[in-house]
Amino acid sequence: MTTRPDSGPALRGTGNGASALRLTGVTKRFGSFVANDAVDLDIAWGEIHALLGENGAGKTTLMRIVTGLYTPDEGDIELDGEPVRFRKPEHALRAGIGMVHQHFTLVPTLTELENLAIAPAAVPWRNGLTEARHRAQEVAAATGLRISPDRLVADASVGERQRLEIVKLLCRGARILIFDEPSAALSPGEWDELANLMRRLAAAGHAVILISHKLSEVFSVADRYTVLRRGAVSGSGTIAEATPDHLVTLMVGDRVADRPPLPAGTPGPAVLTVRGLDVARDDNQPAGPKALQGIDLEVRRGEILGIAGVAGSGQSELVEVLMGIRPALSGAIEMAGRPFTRRSPREFFQAGGAVIPEDRHHAAIVPGMTLWENITLRSLRSAPLNRQGVLDVRAASAEARRLMDEFDVRADSENLPIGRLSGGNQQKAVLARELSGNPDLLIAAQPVRGLDVRAADFVYRSLVAHRERGGAVLLISMDLDEVISMSDRIAVLAHGRIQGVVDAAKATRASLGALMTSSGEAL
Amino acid sequence: GSSGDSAAADGTKSIGFISQAPRNDGGFTQFGLAGVNAAIEADKNLKLSSIVDNAANSQEQIQGLESLATKNQIVVADGASFNKAVAVVAPKYPKVRFILVAADLDAYAENVTSVTAAVGYNAIVVGAVASAHSRTKKLGMIAGLEVPSTTAWYHGMVQGAALENPNTKVVETYTGDFNDVGKAKQAAEAMIASGVDSILSDLDSGSRGVYQAAGGATSPTDVYDVFALHCDSSPHIIGSGVVSWSDILKNAVADAAADTLPAGAISYGLGTGALRFEFCPGKGTPEEKALVEKITKDITDGKIVADKGVLLPKPAYHFEQR
Amino acid sequence: MLSKDLIMRLLVQVGVALAALVVGALLLVAIGVAPSDAFHAFWSGTFGTPTNAGTTLTQAVPLLLVALGWILTTRAGRLHVGFPGQILAGGSLATAVGLQCGSLPGPVAVVLTAIAGILGGALWAGLTAWLWASRGVLEIVSSLLLNLVAVQAAHWLVRGPLQGSLDGQPQSANFPAAALWPSVESIPGRTLSYDVLLLPVCAIAVLLLLSRTVFGFRLRVAGGNAEAARWSGIDPVREGVAAIVISGGFAGLAGAALLFAGSAPWMSDGFEAGVGFNGIAVALLARNSPIGVVVTAVVFSALNVGGTAMQAQLDVPSSLASVLQGAVIVLVLVAAIVLQRRASAPAATKPALARRRSGVVAARTGARTEEA
Amino acid sequence: MGIFDIAFLVAAITIAAPILLAATGELVSERAGVMNVGLEGVLLVGAFGGYLVMAGTGNIAVGFLGGIVGGLLFGALMGVLAIEAKVDQIVSGIALALLGYGLTTFLNDDLFSQPRAFDPLPRIAIPVLSDVPVLGSALFTQDAFIYATAVVVVLVALALTRTTWGINLKATGENPVSVDAAGVSVRGLRWAGVLFSGACAGAAGAYISIGDVGVFREAMTGGRGYLAIAAVLFGGWRLSGLGVAVAIFAVTDATQLRLQAVGDIPREVWVAAALLILVALGTGRVRRAATIFRLDRRRAGAVELAGVAVVAVLVVLSVVRPAVTLPASLWLAMPYVLALVALAVEGKRRHKAPEALAVPYLRSEV
Ligand SMILES: Nc1ncnc2c1ncn2[C@@H]1O[C@H](COP(=O)(O)OP(=O)(O)OP(=O)(O)O)[C@@H](O)[C@H]1O
Ligand SMILES: Nc1ncnc2c1ncn2[C@@H]1O[C@H](COP(=O)(O)OP(=O)(O)OP(=O)(O)O)[C@@H](O)[C@H]1O
Numbered sequence A: 001m002t003t004r005p006d007s008g009p010a011l012r013g014t015g016n017g018a019s020a021l022r023l024t025g026v027t028k029r030f031g032s033f034v035a036n037d038a039v040d041l042d043i044a045w046g047e048i049h050a051l052l053g054e055n056g057a058g059k060t061t062l063m064r065i066v067t068g069l070y071t072p073d074e075g076d077i078e079l080d081g082e083p084v085r086f087r088k089p090e091h092a093l094r095a096g097i098g099m100v101h102q103h104f105t106l107v108p109t110l111t112e113l114e115n116l117a118i119a120p121a122a123v124p125w126r127n128g129l130t131e132a133r134h135r136a137q138e139v140a141a142a143t144g145l146r147i148s149p150d151r152l153v154a155d156a157s158v159g160e161r162q163r164l165e166i167v168k169l170l171c172r173g174a175r176i177l178i179f180d181e182p183s184a185a186l187s188p189g190e191w192d193e194l195a196n197l198m199r200r201l202a203a204a205g206h207a208v209i210l211i212s213h214k215l216s217e218v219f220s221v222a223d224r225y226t227v228l229r230r231g232a233v234s235g236s237g238t239i240a241e242a243t244p245d246h247l248v249t250l251m252v253g254d255r256v257a258d259r260p261p262l263p264a265g266t267p268g269p270a271v272l273t274v275r276g277l278d279v280a281r282d283d284n285q286p287a288g289p290k291a292l293q294g295i296d297l298e299v300r301r302g303e304i305l306g307i308a309g310v311a312g313s314g315q316s317e318l319v320e321v322l323m324g325i326r327p328a329l330s331g332a333i334e335m336a337g338r339p340f341t342r343r344s345p346r347e348f349f350q351a352g353g354a355v356i357p358e359d360r361h362h363a364a365i366v367p368g369m370t371l372w373e374n375i376t377l378r379s380l381r382s383a384p385l386n387r388q389g390v391l392d393v394r395a396a397s398a399e400a401r402r403l404m405d406e407f408d409v410r411a412d413s414e415n416l417p418i419g420r421l422s423g424g425n426q427q428k429a430v431l432a433r434e435l436s437g438n439p440d441l442l443i444a445a446q447p448v449r450g451l452d453v454r455a456a457d458f459v460y461r462s463l464v465a466h467r468e469r470g471g472a473v474l475l476i477s478m479d480l481d482e483v484i485s486m487s488d489r490i491a492v493l494a495h496g497r498i499q500g501v502v503d504a505a506k507a508t509r510a511s512l513g514a515l516m517t518s519s520g521e522a523l
Numbered sequence B: 001g002s003s004g005d006s007a008a009a010d011g012t013k014s015i016g017f018i019s020q021a022p023r024n025d026g027g028f029t030q031f032g033l034a035g036v037n038a039a040i041e042a043d044k045n046l047k048l049s050s051i052v053d054n055a056a057n058s059q060e061q062i063q064g065l066e067s068l069a070t071k072n073q074i075v076v077a078d079g080a081s082f083n084k085a086v087a088v089v090a091p092k093y094p095k096v097r098f099i100l101v102a103a104d105l106d107a108y109a110e111n112v113t114s115v116t117a118a119v120g121y122n123a124i125v126v127g128a129v130a131s132a133h134s135r136t137k138k139l140g141m142i143a144g145l146e147v148p149s150t151t152a153w154y155h156g157m158v159q160g161a162a163l164e165n166p167n168t169k170v171v172e173t174y175t176g177d178f179n180d181v182g183k184a185k186q187a188a189e190a191m192i193a194s195g196v197d198s199i200l201s202d203l204d205s206g207s208r209g210v211y212q213a214a215g216g217a218t219s220p221t222d223v224y225d226v227f228a229l230h231c232d233s234s235p236h237i238i239g240s241g242v243v244s245w246s247d248i249l250k251n252a253v254a255d256a257a258a259d260t261l262p263a264g265a266i267s268y269g270l271g272t273g274a275l276r277f278e279f280c281p282g283k284g285t286p287e288e289k290a291l292v293e294k295i296t297k298d299i300t301d302g303k304i305v306a307d308k309g310v311l312l313p314k315p316a317y318h319f320e321q322r
Numbered sequence C: 001m002l003s004k005d006l007i008m009r010l011l012v013q014v015g016v017a018l019a020a021l022v023v024g025a026l027l028l029v030a031i032g033v034a035p036s037d038a039f040h041a042f043w044s045g046t047f048g049t050p051t052n053a054g055t056t057l058t059q060a061v062p063l064l065l066v067a068l069g070w071i072l073t074t075r076a077g078r079l080h081v082g083f084p085g086q087i088l089a090g091g092s093l094a095t096a097v098g099l100q101c102g103s104l105p106g107p108v109a110v111v112l113t114a115i116a117g118i119l120g121g122a123l124w125a126g127l128t129a130w131l132w133a134s135r136g137v138l139e140i141v142s143s144l145l146l147n148l149v150a151v152q153a154a155h156w157l158v159r160g161p162l163q164g165s166l167d168g169q170p171q172s173a174n175f176p177a178a179a180l181w182p183s184v185e186s187i188p189g190r191t192l193s194y195d196v197l198l199l200p201v202c203a204i205a206v207l208l209l210l211s212r213t214v215f216g217f218r219l220r221v222a223g224g225n226a227e228a229a230r231w232s233g234i235d236p237v238r239e240g241v242a243a244i245v246i247s248g249g250f251a252g253l254a255g256a257a258l259l260f261a262g263s264a265p266w267m268s269d270g271f272e273a274g275v276g277f278n279g280i281a282v283a284l285l286a287r288n289s290p291i292g293v294v295v296t297a298v299v300f301s302a303l304n305v306g307g308t309a310m311q312a313q314l315d316v317p318s319s320l321a322s323v324l325q326g327a328v329i330v331l332v333l334v335a336a337i338v339l340q341r342r343a344s345a346p347a348a349t350k351p352a353l354a355r356r357r358s359g360v361v362a363a364r365t366g367a368r369t370e371e372a
Numbered sequence D: 001m002g003i004f005d006i007a008f009l010v011a012a013i014t015i016a017a018p019i020l021l022a023a024t025g026e027l028v029s030e031r032a033g034v035m036n037v038g039l040e041g042v043l044l045v046g047a048f049g050g051y052l053v054m055a056g057t058g059n060i061a062v063g064f065l066g067g068i069v070g071g072l073l074f075g076a077l078m079g080v081l082a083i084e085a086k087v088d089q090i091v092s093g094i095a096l097a098l099l100g101y102g103l104t105t106f107l108n109d110d111l112f113s114q115p116r117a118f119d120p121l122p123r124i125a126i127p128v129l130s131d132v133p134v135l136g137s138a139l140f141t142q143d144a145f146i147y148a149t150a151v152v153v154v155l156v157a158l159a160l161t162r163t164t165w166g167i168n169l170k171a172t173g174e175n176p177v178s179v180d181a182a183g184v185s186v187r188g189l190r191w192a193g194v195l196f197s198g199a200c201a202g203a204a205g206a207y208i209s210i211g212d213v214g215v216f217r218e219a220m221t222g223g224r225g226y227l228a229i230a231a232v233l234f235g236g237w238r239l240s241g242l243g244v245a246v247a248i249f250a251v252t253d254a255t256q257l258r259l260q261a262v263g264d265i266p267r268e269v270w271v272a273a274a275l276l277i278l279v280a281l282g283t284g285r286v287r288r289a290a291t292i293f294r295l296d297r298r299r300a301g302a303v304e305l306a307g308v309a310v311v312a313v314l315v316v317l318s319v320v321r322p323a324v325t326l327p328a329s330l331w332l333a334m335p336y337v338l339a340l341v342a343l344a345v346e347g348k349r350r351h352k353a354p355e356a357l358a359v360p361y362l363r364s365e366v
């Protein structure tokens, strides 16, 4: 069925300006913790509404309530002025509310079309593929959003996956679309595309809710905003009358001092040297297409080398290969002057490396284990915390507490399972862990993805401090501004090749973009 | 800990029965139990106090024996695998009479009697008859597990067949379980496919599989039973190397009750008729019947001496062949 | 929150125990046995006399060892059920060694048999570990199949190489007295073997290993999230292999204990006696707590011993025990519902999330780090 | 006379059928993300259920229904544990295995002091097809259950590939969130999978007891449940692969029974083994042409060398034809050993396990 009869997949909006979704006094508690505190939220048809707030402010939780994933403890939800209660996601979906999750809800092993075809089947033997193809074409006609129906989702890049996700929602008749930090995995180009799409949807009368930590994005697309702080609404209004400083103040309570421009560093000897590195896209198919080709890199003491490039250019592969998780086909890697031949994560860390993985959820934390165990995940396994194989638990949790203060990880106790913390705090915990050993080389893959302004600022400062201490940083980011403002030098990665290395001081979005697109059809 | 004193009060003696297989296995165990019950029928001073079955592993067997020994005067351990367990338990209960069925003891024990059946003799007869009856001169033996009593059937058949016709061939298959009907059926089918036309089924409920295979076979196939005659179970059954465990146990229990059961080992052979070959009604030509007579007589007269493997090794202690 | 959790657990344990009692009583009534008689028979058969108590405790040891093995592997995120096979392997090797130790002084022989048992179990488990680590065969399946193989192998051993009984029965010869594990003289029948000391010792050892040592920490990280483990320099495959092999060692020792500490000093096929799976149940019943298993192991062994006793006294079918054991597990799992409903959702989700990376579907993990 | 004849085929098919059906059910349930390691227990319950009802009614069709109901009951139990309680599936599986054995044994002892026996399913010759020379008598002169199994397998194949339901099911096993987000009930699909597998296992069990031989005895399924699970994995969660796996088990089992009967191992066995290994090596080579590891290459070389050596030995054996006889129990272990070897040879390449297999689904994970 997927849609209510009246609202087909076509993009017929329902009026505009009229209130689409109104939350009044919505409260959600987790045990004693209040994640949402009497939140009032008013979304109008045809608008793009930005939902802002620092990490752990309760944005995701609120949206989960709206989409029926959580049921609120108090408060009412009105849709088109009628009170509604969503006990299940499908209720919200039927009502036309759809959410693009940060982790896509796609099935990699099915084709894009099959993913669209996932739907309640009235009769078991019904074959919904043709119908799905139909809807997809309608949507394409209405929004210009095209998918490649018969491609496996596994073969699609993140941008393409996100597009498919949106098409899916539209096919199912969503009229209120929620994006939770959509740009986190997107390249700038892909973001612009998404922004246009949002405008088009709004213009067509849909309501769009955008959760983002990047004020630039907010100001570029949003019409109105609501700011959450510690679960409660700290302010709302129209973007036109708002200033970045104002919003930041609403989010974090006070102003965040502008970041001072990166002081000129004095690069020392090379910490990491990569020569002619070739890496297969699929470890099991060395003969197959390559993810990286002829990579030459050098990261020196006291400098931050930025890697700019769109998602899927091979960043993940580069990190994994440096870590020793992925085998290299050919090429040489040197760490701290010594050849890094028998590569394995352990060797990497022993050679003075540290890493902030891109995919934190799966690669950086052990959700079931306590905060202190996660923070000391590595130091715990070497002296002094490790005394001939025996753990010094007391010292470890003391150390953890110290780091929690230093890196401002917000949690009631270090004995909490880290899985209970908000994304932002989890990430600060990871940062604390990786910087605590003060390593020679820090690989930071999208270190501020999903971080609020203050946390992001904190990460920047920590990285710079690390650089000042003479450490080297390999910064991987899809956000050009971020790279430019953060790095001493920038290597542009596109299609698995280093297209060029430029001095950050001279680099501009345009020049980098040019490098990215140059030799586009290589490989 | 000794017991049996309770017996003094009145004349009644209570019997405990422990077996490795389920009591309703439709074969060895069930017949043994029948024998015990028959003895009880005959003597109202006897009663069967309790049964422990499925005592598969040694620990369970020892526990079972111990708890039976504490409250009975006669304990029947029905199965070859009890030999060591009995050897462990019996000395602790000198007043209790242990009857060990189908197994020999490693060591001689004062209050233990092992009653065995020299199935090998029966096997010789079956081998001869089957060989005479067979068209392809290929005989088969299917058993569950490879234990002395089953291999005895095989070796006996080999010897008997050779007596009747030197170039008759005998093959053996072990299905891994006396009660696995499916495997038995497949095994029999396999044999038939390889030219066997006479199968001895040394199985319990597994025998049904053999009957079914014979029934489904395209070529005429004969089946020979052991223990008893199930002629009505299948038209293909020629006869059975009857090993009347019920008779054997009836004797043994009665003797034990009368305290006339000698310690040591008693092996029942063709002499007492506890072992005998029987044709199903209407089966067997006069010549074959004569052959049975002859072979049986030759064996009891000692004209035919069992080959190696046909009989269990003769124990060192008191031994009686009946 | 810890203490609250503990109370919750205790409540659940008690609830399960009561429920099991009820189930048992119902079954008994169903087959027409007065529960009171049954209970009396059960009690006298398990703890009524020192002799029986000795048997009960001694038979608890193998269960405990298996349970501890299970706990270790699950903490490492691996799930294998190869304990029956490993028990058989350990027992067989211990037998092979034990039969040769007649001339050695007692202590040496005892230690040798124990070591042989551990080795045998570890080697058999090594097959599972190897198949998983380097061939990507799910350990659960390979261990299931290896169990079936081990059973047949044991069948063959007691009919071939290890066959040693006078009349050709499928049994080994009796073990030399020197190799038998010592037992308490004062108890009639000498049913209480000194290896009951393993109950507290091993339990505490495993507890400390997991909570207080680097090795245990690595195991838990690998089990908690294999991906994160690899990214922090822990090779989850190595940890998994270690866990599986160690658990095999425990099971193998259990095999040796079954043969050399029991009252039946010889090997016959089927000496494993369902300890392999019941051991898992024991761990479950204790909700994988290394200390709790000491209690639950005794409970389960009582179920076995008492089952036989009840059968001998009241002619209760032997299978009643296994029904009860199955029922107990189901009850435990159902009890888990109660706990889950109490615990907050995400707390519950996190292990599941981690499991996705490390648990049943581990082939990829296996594949990757091989080259790392 | 040779041992690989028509009767051999028939035997192999009879052995294969129940495993195939049970495995197909398990496949569906695993594609939905529920792994039932307790399949053995479900088979036993099906076998006993069939036997019980048959004893009551004397009608074999009703008997099979009884088996299916028994299987459904245990499937439902699995569902309650794995889907509702969200407890570890492996663990609940073990519980099912233990409970299945205990319960059936207990009831059998209690209800049947005298074992009953019935006539098994009659073989039905399909008019025209059964006259085809060799295959006719092997494939088209079978009993109703075997035909039914064939039909079920085909239907499942169609359902998984051609229907929305199939897509939903597969999606549930891969990424339940996506299904949930589509407004399809993950619980519903998983329940469907579990119950279907329960019904299949129940029917398969009934075939093992009343269908094939007409009796029941404790633990009579003898590890077939585990073989079925192994088949699903070896088959890489595809029906085709599953079929191959089951075929391997069945053929080995049928062979070992024959080899025991024949006594010492005949020539054609050595030849067959040699051919098998050659084929395996060949496919291995083809595969590796696509995928070459620095590490793997060395191992592959060793493997191939060993393989060739073995082939040589086998050829020699087939020429001299020695009087080799294996102990019965080693023959009995053969199917499991081969299953293991097959899994090991296939190794990871086959392992496209559903991502969410044995992962309980909880909403807040989104
Ligand atoms: N299931 C839960 N159980 C307990 N606490 C939770 C749960 N989900 C969220 N929280 C807490 O509620 C608060 C809000 O979480 P939420 O994910 O909504 O924050 P957020 O605004 O999305 O932060 P971020 O910007 O980092 O994503 C956090 O402190 C988090 O620790
Ligand atoms: N479903 C997803 N949800 C969130 N992040 C994702 C998802 N898929 C991929 N990503 C992240 O985005 C990055 C790039 O996506 P992806 O892996 O598709 O590109 P790639 O690996 O470089 O190219 P290819 O997919 O062709 O191998 C990945 O490294 C991963 O961290």
Ligand SMILES: [Mg+2]
Pocket: A059, A060, A061, A180, A423
């Ligand atoms: Mg969030």
Ligand SMILES: [Mg+2]
Pocket: A316
């Ligand atoms: Mg990728």
